[in-house]
Amino acid sequence: MPGRILIVEDEEALSILLKYNLKAQGFEVCASGSAEDAEIQIDEQLPDLIVLDWMLPGLSGIELCRRLRTRKNTRKIPILMLTARGEESERVRGLDTGADDYMVKPFSVPELMARIKALLRRVNPEIISDILSAGEIELHRLTHRVYRAGSPLDLGPTEFRLLEYLMQSPGRVRTRTQLLDAVWGRDIYVEERTVDVHMGRLRKILNKNATRDPIRTVRGTGYAFDENFLRTTG
Numbered sequence: 001m002p003g004r005i006l007i008v009e010d011e012e013a014l015s016i017l018l019k020y021n022l023k024a025q026g027f028e029v030c031a032s033g034s035a036e037d038a039e040i041q042i043d044e045q046l047p048d049l050i051v052l053d054w055m056l057p058g059l060s061g062i063e064l065c066r067r068l069r070t071r072k073n074t075r076k077i078p079i080l081m082l083t084a085r086g087e088e089s090e091r092v093r094g095l096d097t098g099a100d101d102y103m104v105k106p107f108s109v110p111e112l113m114a115r116i117k118a119l120l121r122r123v124n125p126e127i128i129s130d131i132l133s134a135g136e137i138e139l140h141r142l143t144h145r146v147y148r149a150g151s152p153l154d155l156g157p158t159e160f161r162l163l164e165y166l167m168q169s170p171g172r173v174r175t176r177t178q179l180l181d182a183v184w185g186r187d188i189y190v191e192e193r194t195v196d197v198h199m200g201r202l203r204k205i206l207n208k209n210a211t212r213d214p215i216r217t218v219r220g221t222g223y224a225f226d227e228n229f230l231r232t233t234g
C-alpha cells in the first residue's frame with residue numbers, strides 16, 4: 001500500500017475520477033467534499049498526502065491549507081492544490097500559504113499522478129519504493145516476497161499488508177483502527193481482535209529462528225515497527 005491520499009474536492013465527477021486513478025496506482029484513497037469534513041478525517045487518521053481544491057463550500061481550501069500548516073501533526077503533510085485560478089499571483093498565494101504544488105483545472109491526470117509520486121518520493125521515499133528494507137528484513141512489493149537475513153518468509157496476503165504498512169513508517173505507532181482501515185478497508189466490518197490474531201501470525205513467521213522481534217506492541221493502542229531494530233541490525 002504505497003501511501004494514503006485524501007482528496008478534498010466538491011466536484012463529485014472529478015473526485016470519482018481521481019479516486020479511480022489513484023486506486024489503480026495502488027494508493028489507499030479517501031475523499032471529502034468539504035474542508036470541515038476533511039478536518040475530521042485528518043484527525044481520525046493522518047494522510048500521507050492531500051489533494052486539495054481551492055474553492056470549497058464553506059471553509060475554503062486555502063484556509064484549510066493555512067490551518068494545517070499551523071498544526072504540529074499536519075505541518076509536513078504534502079499538499080497539492082487544485083484550482084481554476086491560473087493567474088501567477090494566485091499560484092504564488094497558494095504556494096505562500098503552504099501548498100507544495102499547484103495544478104490548474106483542467107489538468108492532465110497522468111501529470112497529476114506523476115506530481116503526487118514526486119511529492120511522496122521527496123518526503124517519504126519508502127511509500128512508493130518497490131522494495132522496503134529495515135534492518136535484516138526486506139519486503140518486495142511487486143513480487144510479494146519477504147526475506148529476513150536473506151532467507152525467504154512465507155507470509156499470507158494479510159500478514160504481508162500488515163508488515164508493509166508498519167515498515168513504511170518505522171517507529172510510528174499504528175492503532176488497531178488504523179490497521180483495520182489500511183489493511184481490510186473501511187467498507188468491511190472486522191473486529192479489532194482480528195488485528196491481534198493476524199499480528200500474532202506475522203510475528204510467529206518473522207521470528208522463527210530469530211531472537212529479536214521487529215514488531216513493538218504499544219499496550220492499549222496498537223503496534224509499530226520498532227525503530228531500534230533498524231539501528232541494531234541495519
